Amino acid sequence: MKKYDLIIIGSGPAGLTAGIYAARYNLNFLIIGELSGGAISEAHKVCNYPSQNNITGFNLTQNMVNHVKELEGEINQEKVIKITGTDNNFIIKTNKEEYNSKKIILAIGRKKQILNVKGEKEFLGKGVSYCATCDAAFYKDKTVAVIGGGNTAVTAALLLAEHSKKVYVLYRQKSFFRAEPVWVKQLEKEKKIEPIFNSNIKEIYGEDSVIGVTLNNNKKLDVQGVFIEIGFKPNEELSNELGLKTEKDYIIAGEEQETNIKGIYAAGDTTNNHLKQVITAAAEGAIASTSIYETLKLEN
Amino acid sequence: MAKTIEITAENFEKEVLKSDIPVLVDFWAPWCQPCLMMAPALDELSEELEGKLKIGKLDTEVPKNQVLAMTYQIQSIPNMKLFKDGKIIKEIIGLRSKESLKADLSEVIDLS
Numbered sequence: 001m002k003k004y005d006l007i008i009i010g011s012g013p014a015g016l017t018a019g020i021y022a023a024r025y026n027l028n029f030l031i032i033g034e035l036s037g038g039a040i041s042e043a044h045k046v047c048n049y050p051s052q053n054n055i056t057g058f059n060l061t062q063n064m065v066n067h068v069k070e071l072e073g074e075i076n077q078e079k080v081i082k083i084t085g086t087d088n089n090f091i092i093k094t095n096k097e098e099y100n101s102k103k104i105i106l107a108i109g110r111k112k113q114i115l116n117v118k119g120e121k122e123f124l125g126k127g128v129s130y131c132a133t134c135d136a137a138f139y140k141d142k143t144v145a146v147i148g149g150g151n152t153a154v155t156a157a158l159l160l161a162e163h164s165k166k167v168y169v170l171y172r173q174k175s176f177f178r179a180e181p182v183w184v185k186q187l188e189k190e191k192k193i194e195p196i197f198n199s200n201i202k203e204i205y206g207e208d209s210v211i212g213v214t215l216n217n218n219k220k221l222d223v224q225g226v227f228i229e230i231g232f233k234p235n236e237e238l239s240n241e242l243g244l245k246t247e248k249d250y251i252i253a254g255e256e257q258e259t260n261i262k263g264i265y266a267a268g269d270t271t272n273n274h275l276k277q278v279i280t281a282a283a284e285g286a287i288a289s290t291s292i293y294e295t296l297k298l299e300n
Numbered sequence: 301m302a303k304t305i306e307i308t309a310e311n312f313e314k315e316v317l318k319s320d321i322p323v324l325v326d327f328w329a330p331w332c333q334p335c336l337m338m339a340p341a342l343d344e345l346s347e348e349l350e351g352k353l354k355i356g357k358l359d360t361e362v363p364k365n366q367v368l369a370m371t372y373q374i375q376s377i378p379n380m381k382l383f384k385d386g387k388i389i390k391e392i393i394g395l396r397s398k399e400s401l402k403a404d405l406s407e408v409i410d411l412s
Contacts, residue, residue, distance in 0.1 A: 128376075
């Protein structure tokens, strides 16, 4: 079995930054991730990462992947199935291999929330989409609805307005208080976008593909596309199985990014830090690797 | 080693519909970040499954290919359709890791 000082689980900004720091501390480490780049790779624009005022999520994370590789960091695309053992002797079983590691960083991120309404599953790929970046161009001159009101929903609406003839934004709250004001301002200027507040969706309906949505007040809107952007929830399977302390499924991490289990650290969107941004994920990854480096130095 | 092949409106019939082995066609576009993320997995899988499965990529952004995207009613990408004997036997929508894509495919074709 291959042995490491540190295994980082997750290959988004938190995991990749943890890798960059681990490499510079000369730790013998491995990154295991299912999808290189993590959730932010889908973002059509990232404009708030220092030195990057307009970069695609994919390019930003690929730069990070390349940075890790330049430092001879190893990234294995595998799925972690089980973690057993204790501090300084963890066994990480993936769909392919078993590894031994002294310390672990969980940078396992979040997944997209589904809406859970009638028609959502049925019309996936037939009008229902979870990725405006991917699919906006297929809705040229059509009428679409974006569900949600956070940053991902507001930016999705702005992108869709470049292609579609009309964009409804259906949000259950009474204002866009969650989204960054700079995006909201752009949205308010865009004439093709019509927000409908205090609205929940009851059903997505159609024939071969989507033709409309029914709201909770039974009002119907004719739309050919429904973009679901209602946020994310943590990937909680591993943390629950390990018995990690969580708050609403987010792993509780201390100042050194340590969890309640000795030797296991957490970083990025999976932690209970309320700001979910690339920069905070990267920072937490850096802190986690530094804490581990200092702990290992004391232990050896 | 067989990397993925480029599928176009011109070679679609020959490479996909008349293929002797199953073909996975990835409908993609250059602006689609998850499609770009899929690309290395598709290349690796194509090499791994040489002789059992052919993997082709169809760029929906290329004007001459748009008829095919419309024929197969592509509204969400990445969108992968598995063809066997000219018929679609499985559709996969959205980003997948290599392993989960392989698992999806092995539900309908023998990859062992």
